[in-house]
Amino acid sequence: MTTMVQNQAKIFLADKRSRYESNEYRCLCTPIHQNGMDNQIVRFSDETLAPGKSRFFTMDENVSLILLPLVGTIVYGSLESQYSVKVSPEELQTFSLSKGTYFSIKNPSEDSLVNYLQIWIKTEVARKKVVFDDYKENILNTIFDNSSIKLHFGVLNGRTEATLVPSYPDGTLVTFVINGAFEIQNRLLESRDSLALWNVDQLELEALSENAIILILEQKNSY
Structure with missing residues (x-):
């Protein structure tokens, strides 16, 4: 990466x-x-x-x-x-x-x-x-979207890369690994690990295992 x-x-x-x-x-x-x-x-x-x-x-x-x-x-x-x-x-x-x-x-x-x-x-x-049973593999699918939060879901094969440009660059991103392992922003995360990030212009990740599953929560800051 x-x-x-x-x-x-x-x-x-x-x-x-x-x-x-x-x-x-x-x-x-x-x-x-x-x-x-x-x-x-x-x-x-x-x-x-x-x-x-x-x-x-x-x-x-x-x-x-x-x-x-x-x-x-x-x-x-x-x-x-x-x-x-x-x-x-x-x-x-x-x-x-x-x-x-x-x-x-x-x-x-x-x-x-x-x-x-x-x-x-x-x-x-x-x-x-x-219901998001029609999601596509090897990309990040937006499964929920309103004015303040978004949820993204991905099932990726090993060595597959994906990029997310946040809708709220000054907000919070929380990534949660449901299964497998990922490299996210140059950090290794394994099953059920989380990474919270702030003020992110672009999120980059790579699946390090087969059937790697991730959930990403975008949260708009409330001032």
Whole structure:
């Protein structure tokens, strides 16, 4: 890959994430919001839920929620609005949640674990389901887009390179390796590692393994 200017960045290694684990539930959180690095991304967690189990959450502030299943189908439920929706891999679901509301995430399977990403952002995002099963391989596909955030998803073969020109050059970029290994801005990231970057004019990456899968979150700064 070409030599480039090193941007302000922070690597979050998979095995250094904060961890909560019980017999039914595991949560691995990437602390992007800590130490003043980015106060708009409140939660970025990689969660696993046992068969037939549910997890309940209460909002301490107004946020938008993004659910992205990686393995298995989950069910989001709101007891207040009596609303529920199933979300499966190659789908994402967004919600706008106000302070004091609560919701559940359930694993409807009787015999299999589910694994999903849960992202909370201080940005207004309407309730919406997005299906992106028609994505193209070996490029970065934009799977969600509004005025403040964008999500990009890529499945790349080994040694494939890709470039992203951010829509918000003075904002935050968060890359999350779902599977495999990548070189991103001259930094090595492996499965479930993250890299947060600020003030990036161009993001360059290269897949270092077959079936390397990446998620990239663009967040516009809020002044």
